[in-house]
Amino acid sequence: MIEFDGVSKWYGAVRVLRNISAKVEKGETIVLCGPSGSGKSTLARTVNRLEPIQEGTIKIDGTDIHAKSMNVNALRTGIGFVFQQFNLFPHLSVVDNVMLPLQRIRQQSRKEALPTALLMLERVGLADKANALPADISGGQSQRVAIARSLILKPQVLILDEPTSALDPEMVGEVLKLLRELSSEGITMMCVTHEMGFAREVSDRIWFLRNGELTFEAKPDLFFSSNTHPDVRGFLSSIH
Ligand SMILES: Nc1ncnc2c1ncn2[C@@H]1O[C@H](COP(=O)(O)OP(=O)(O)O)[C@@H](O)[C@H]1O
Ligand SMILES: [Mg+2]
Structure with missing residues (x-):
């Protein structure tokens, strides 16, 4: 699924990844x-x-993802990505945070995206927090919301x-x-x-x-x- 082959990376003169396969x-x-x-x-x-790499290749399902044509x-x-800091938008409700990728990338309206987002919140056990703001939920709940958002595009x-x-x-x-x-x-x-x-x-x-x-x-x-x-x-x- 993911294949690293001879991957190296430098920040300036500092080599931070060494020939990873x-x-x-x-x-x-x-x-x-x-x-x-x-x-x-x-x-x-x-x-x-x-992060760009300077040597080697990374393939996902056989496709070279650092190729210029990618x-x-x-x-x-x-690819879903979840960070240490949850990076939720503070002014958006929990469910609006979760549906954001559907709106931005799939061009869905809020109405179209809402059922999918609610299902995903149910999946992470937070259906009852749909309308809460990030400031009103705990850190653990915030990270579960961030995970739900990262999974919304399957x-x-x-x-x-x-x-x-x-x-x-x-x-x-x-x-x-x-x-x-x-x-x-x-x-x-x-x-x-x-x-x-x-x-x-x-x-x-x-x-x-x-x-x-x-x-x-x-x-x-x-x-x-x-x-x-x-x-x-x-x-x-x-x-x-
Ligand atoms: N943007 C950057 N510019 C220069 N050096 C960086 C940068 N980001 C990370 N590094 C350096 O790259 C090395 C690996 O960092 P990182 O991948 O964050 O390590 P880890 O996640 O294992 O703690 C470290 O020496 C770090 O100082
Ligand atoms: Mg780190």
Whole structure:
């Protein structure tokens, strides 16, 4: 589904991605982890061309997405992206935030978009908050709204960059529960997270980045075992 081949990226003279080659199969949930500054966000952002790359290729379903001929808007329509900060529009109600992509990209009227948006809110357990403003719901609810918005165009791929890092601890669980459900429903997911419990229980494979390099990739059993990569062992003990 997603194929990285020899991907490198520099910011000026600083190389932040080093020759990354890896594949995400259709329906897989990949957790991306590694120390701060290791390139996780940068790698995630290359998948919808929020970041250009200087070497290598990234293919989605066989299409080279960094090719000049690629239609960036069409690409982004097929990829949901969820950030640490929810980026909801404060002056729009919850349901209006969720339906925005239908209006902007599918050119639907509010009336046309409303039933789909309400269904999506139901899916994330927030039908009763449809008319609330973002300021009147919790952080965990806000992130679920952001996830609903990211899914409204039915993307094949969902990318999440530390979706629970900005949340108070008691709200992390509700977001992870939703992600677990989405994962089991078969969406292809790449999630940057330090939530190792989620990585262990939900991910199909875990990618470990260090200094821009994909130094280790394993299924959770191996990743969390004593036979894991020494760098991973150091990382795991540092975050516990
Ligand atoms: N816009 C930028 N300009 C220059 N350097 C950047 C920029 N964004 C990130 N970096 C650098 O790229 C490296 C990887 O950053 P990032 O992908 O954000 O890491 P992570 O998400 O793993 O913490 C870091 O060294 C960071 O300082
Ligand atoms: Mg980051």
